[in-house]
Amino acid sequence: MSLPRRTLIRSTGALLGAVGAGSLLAACGGSSDTPGGTDGAASDATSDTPVEGGTLRAVFAGAGASESLDPFAGTSPVDFVRNDVIYDSLFILRDGAPEPALATDAEPAADGMSFTLRLREGVLWHDGSAFTADDVAHSFRYMSSPDRPLPSELQMYFDMGNVTVEDEHTLTVPTVQPIGDPATMLASFPAKMVRSGATDFSTENAIGTGPYRVAAFEAGRETRLTRFEEYWGGASPTDELVFSSVSDPQARVNAVRTGQADYAGDIPFSTAKAGIEGSDLEIRTAGDTNRTGFAFVLNANRAPFDDPKVRRAARLAVDRARLVETVLLGYGEPGNDLFCKGARYFSEARPLKRDLEEARRLVKEAGAEGAKVVARSAEYEAGYNDSTKLFVQQLREIGLDAEEQIVSLAEFFDPAALEEADSVTFSSSPLPLPVIYGRMAAYPSFALPDDEFGAAFGEAMAARTDAERRTAWAKAQDVMADRGNTVVWGVADILSLARTNVAGIEVRDQAKYPYLGKAGLA
Amino acid sequence: MTLLAGPVGRRLALRVATGGALLAVLSLLVFVGVDLLPGDPVTARLGPNATPERVAELRAARGLDEPVLTRYAQWLGGLLRGDPGTSFSGKPVSEMLADRVGHSALLAGLCVLLLVPVSLAAGLYAARRPGKPADRTVSTGALLLVSVPEFVIASGLVLLFAVGLGLLPAVSLIPAGDHPIRHPDMLVMPVLSLLLVASAYSIRVIRACAVSVLAGPRVEFLRLTGVRERTILRTAVVPAVLPVAVQVWLVTGVGLVGGAVLVERVFAYPGVGDLLVTAVLGGDLPVVQAIVMILGAAMLLALVLADLAVVLLTPRLRTGGAV
Numbered sequence: 001m002s003l004p005r006r007t008l009i010r011s012t013g014a015l016l017g018a019v020g021a022g023s024l025l026a027a028c029g030g031s032s033d034t035p036g037g038t039d040g041a042a043s044d045a046t047s048d049t050p051v052e053g054g055t056l057r058a059v060f061a062g063a064g065a066s067e068s069l070d071p072f073a074g075t076s077p078v079d080f081v082r083n084d085v086i087y088d089s090l091f092i093l094r095d096g097a098p099e100p101a102l103a104t105d106a107e108p109a110a111d112g113m114s115f116t117l118r119l120r121e122g123v124l125w126h127d128g129s130a131f132t133a134d135d136v137a138h139s140f141r142y143m144s145s146p147d148r149p150l151p152s153e154l155q156m157y158f159d160m161g162n163v164t165v166e167d168e169h170t171l172t173v174p175t176v177q178p179i180g181d182p183a184t185m186l187a188s189f190p191a192k193m194v195r196s197g198a199t200d201f202s203t204e205n206a207i208g209t210g211p212y213r214v215a216a217f218e219a220g221r222e223t224r225l226t227r228f229e230e231y232w233g234g235a236s237p238t239d240e241l242v243f244s245s246v247s248d249p250q251a252r253v254n255a256v257r258t259g260q261a262d263y264a265g266d267i268p269f270s271t272a273k274a275g276i277e278g279s280d281l282e283i284r285t286a287g288d289t290n291r292t293g294f295a296f297v298l299n300a301n302r303a304p305f306d307d308p309k310v311r312r313a314a315r316l317a318v319d320r321a322r323l324v325e326t327v328l329l330g331y332g333e334p335g336n337d338l339f340c341k342g343a344r345y346f347s348e349a350r351p352l353k354r355d356l357e358e359a360r361r362l363v364k365e366a367g368a369e370g371a372k373v374v375a376r377s378a379e380y381e382a383g384y385n386d387s388t389k390l391f392v393q394q395l396r397e398i399g400l401d402a403e404e405q406i407v408s409l410a411e412f413f414d415p416a417a418l419e420e421a422d423s424v425t426f427s428s429s430p431l432p433l434p435v436i437y438g439r440m441a442a443y444p445s446f447a448l449p450d451d452e453f454g455a456a457f458g459e460a461m462a463a464r465t466d467a468e469r470r471t472a473w474a475k476a477q478d479v480m481a482d483r484g485n486t487v488v489w490g491v492a493d494i495l496s497l498a499r500t501n502v503a504g505i506e507v508r509d510q511a512k513y514p515y516l517g518k519a520g521l522a
Numbered sequence: 523m524t525l526l527a528g529p530v531g532r533r534l535a536l537r538v539a540t541g542g543a544l545l546a547v548l549s550l551l552v553f554v555g556v557d558l559l560p561g562d563p564v565t566a567r568l569g570p571n572a573t574p575e576r577v578a579e580l581r582a583a584r585g586l587d588e589p590v591l592t593r594y595a596q597w598l599g600g601l602l603r604g605d606p607g608t609s610f611s612g613k614p615v616s617e618m619l620a621d622r623v624g625h626s627a628l629l630a631g632l633c634v635l636l637l638v639p640v641s642l643a644a645g646l647y648a649a650r651r652p653g654k655p656a657d658r659t660v661s662t663g664a665l666l667l668v669s670v671p672e673f674v675i676a677s678g679l680v681l682l683f684a685v686g687l688g689l690l691p692a693v694s695l696i697p698a699g700d701h702p703i704r705h706p707d708m709l710v711m712p713v714l715s716l717l718l719v720a721s722a723y724s725i726r727v728i729r730a731c732a733v734s735v736l737a738g739p740r741v742e743f744l745r746l747t748g749v750r751e752r753t754i755l756r757t758a759v760v761p762a763v764l765p766v767a768v769q770v771w772l773v774t775g776v777g778l779v780g781g782a783v784l785v786e787r788v789f790a791y792p793g794v795g796d797l798l799v800t801a802v803l804g805g806d807l808p809v810v811q812a813i814v815m816i817l818g819a820a821m822l823l824a825l826v827l828a829d830l831a832v833v834l835l836t837p838r839l840r841t842g843g844a845v
Contacts, residue, residue, distance in 0.1 A: 059693075059695075063800060063804075064618075064796055064797050064800040064801075065609075065611075065613065065617075065618035065619075065622065065797050065800075065809075066609060066611035066613060066618070066800070066804075066806070068611070068613075073611070073612065146579075216697075216698040216699055217698055218698035218699065218792075219618075220792055220796070220797070221695075221696060221697075221698055221792050222695065222696070222697055222698040223698065224697075224698060244693075244695045244790070245790070246693060246695075246790040247787060247790065247796065247799075247800070248787045248788060248790065250677070250788070251692070251693050251787070251788060251789065251790045254680055254684065254685065254692035254693055255692060255693040255695065255790075257685055257692065258684045258685060258688065258691065258692040258693075260691055260692060260693055260695055261695075408803070409803050409804065409805075410559075410802075410803065410804060410805030411805075413565055414565050415565055415577075
């Protein structure tokens with residue numbers, strides 16, 4: 001089973017950028033002595049309601065000419081944000097929990113090996129036709145087709161090609177392992193619904209059920225979207241959304257600063273630190289439950305990190321405070337080595353305190369003194385390479401012969417090289433735990449070979465009640481906290497720049513790709 | 523007609539033939555060179571845990587399991603038919619390049635249009651006052667501009683004209699479906715950034731050439747016979763400087779098409795430079811190969827044209843006095 005790179009991008013943040021959305025914000029405009037930050041006077045930007053009408057102009061990082069209206073092909077922030085308002089998913093995530101969207105219910109069978117999917121009635125496509133079970137069956141087949149360069153990850157869990165259409169609004173979906181909470185899986189992985197038979201996503205044929213329809217699109221430049229009045233979730237406040245693709249973060253800032261746009265995603269920490277003049281501008285953070293976890297994933301399948309003692313030593317060696325200060329410029333806080341802070345069932349263990357003496361003792365005890373450690377990194381997100389260099393220095397301090405292996409983005413995912421690396425730099429937003437641990441288990445160099453962890457993970461995936469899931473995830477994360485292979489050294493703020501009157505921006509699955517279907521100008 | 527049949531025609535035919543041969547060599551270098559870039563396009567696309575079968579499948583589907591020379595032959599065949607292949611994103615490369623080559627050429631073209639009078643005027647102005655403060659100012663200014671990276675100049679212009687004075691848009695957000703030519707306000711700063719960098723080199727070359735002509739015996743003779751400075755400039759200096767200047771302008775112009783990468787990025791201008799960066803980062807080799815090939819061919823064409831211009835502008839070459 002292959003995990004396409006897109007899923008990695010989706011889980012780590014984008015190739016060239018990321019986007020923040022506002023629930024907690026720190027005003028920055030005008031007062032240069034208090035450049036954006038989360039510790040200052042924070043106010044709630046989403047309390048304003050957008051007024052009817054008007055145009056909202058937003059800039060995001062794009063992918064040039066390879067951007068696409070095919071919801072399963074685009075890989076850049078602008079692709080995700082745009083396709084999020086054109087197409088709908090069966091379920092969406094809200095505060096980490098699944099909420100019905102195009103489906104109303106996903107009920108697992110007694111053995112967890114299939115589930116019944118019930119669809120919302122009265123949903124219309126942009127061309128006026130009705131949304132039915134056939135559309136879902138086609139979408140499942142289309143997104144998981146092996147001919148696609150990026151087949152859907154959901155096929156790790158669901159048998160996507162063997163869906164049975166029971167009636168116009170009901171389907172039965174077989175699974176490949178017991179799944180107790182299919183709705184969370186459908187909400188967490190990219191799974192937009194397209195019309196039955198749709199394979200061409202040119203401007204005219206990009207038809208979804210979302211709150212906006214495509215008026216004009218030019219890859220790498222601009223998308224103009226107009227409100228879809230018959231939207232099943234109630235028409236959006238704003239008449240028109242205009243998304244522009246701007247790769248350079250400073251250019252995005254300039255576009256908002258000079259009035260060419262109202263909202264810009266992925267603002268570099270350095271820009272925020274310097275402050276941005278303008279009384280009607282503010283730098284927003286997505287809040288402390290929507291931060292990106294920055295990490296080094298240790299390869300537990302080869303020496304020296306196959307020894308839990310050396311893994312613990314690496315965690316004791318890492319200087320979290322210094323990394324947060326130098327790499328994140330203070331926009332964040334030290335992490336506790338567990339991914340997905342802010343997600344449901346996340347374990348709030350305290351970060352390990354730096355203890356070089358204990359770390360050296362553990363390395364010695366494991367007989368790993370002078371062991372070679374290769375830390376692989378590419379600048380997938382700003383800060384990857386700098387953090388890796390610091391980590392290497394810190395590993396040297398405890399007697400490991402560490403060296404960094406900085407490569408280009410095109411080389412980063414070479415499977416053979418990943419398997420030979422001892423540490424891979426990685427990051428993740430607060431995805432639901434099944435997603436992040438499922439992904440890690442699927443990557444040979446990221447998986448933790450631990451029976452207790454594996455059993456707890458399986459239990460969590462099959463659990464049918466909230467209480468069962470909570471217990472199982474606590475068990476799995478206890479193992480990670482004790483002898484795990486992730487060194488999540490910090491969680492970083494997700495920043496955006498907006499005019500003060502931009503309102504209604506929501507975080508659904510990831511703050512880096514905010515949902516603009518209900519956004520507008522207040 | 524008579525010109526083409528004469529020495530100029532011979533020279534042109536020779537240059538075109540050499541250009542064609544060079545282009546063939548270039549195509550091989552580009553294809554093999556890009557192919558050797560670090561990184562594997564297939565694994566870059568499929569992610570770290572793709573099964574070996576899936577990798578092999580995609581490799582075969584993309585024809586990557588064939589020997590490099592076979593792939594080169596197929597690629598060259600496609601190029602000759604006007605089909606540069608398919609990007610790893612699944613889109614035809616020709617579609618991805620279609621507008622962008624034109625957009626970059628527009629920037630470069632506008633820049634050269636301004637470059638010609640600006641560099642000629644500044645170069646001659648400085649040359650007529652060698653060693654004087656005016657010359658020093660022009661020469662030092664040009665040297666400074668040559669040394670500053672173009673994106674610094676571009677960022678400076680943005681700060682001044684967009685953020686500070688609010689006169690021009692900071693980013694070239696060309697609406698979907700529109701051609702940049704319909705938004706001249708969005709072209710001003712990209713063109714100006716390129717012009718500042720490009721003119722610096724041209725000014726220095728023109729100045730140096732004009733200085734040596736002005737110090738030469740022909741100008742001395744004209745001056746002694748009482749010909750006015752303005753006439754000397756028009757009849758003796760400019761004709762002597764032009765063959766060199768035209769070459770500099772043409773080569774600079776082509777260089778601008780591909781060399782505007784950073785300027786295009788600062789202004790988010792939808793040109794070929796931005797596409798090239800994205801393609802290199804993502805390991806999208808067919809796109810990289812096509813762009814490099816187009817730029818290479820344009821450069822060869824510019825050199826042929828420059829050579830032709832030299833012949834046409836030099837009487838002794840034009841009439842076959844000496845080849």
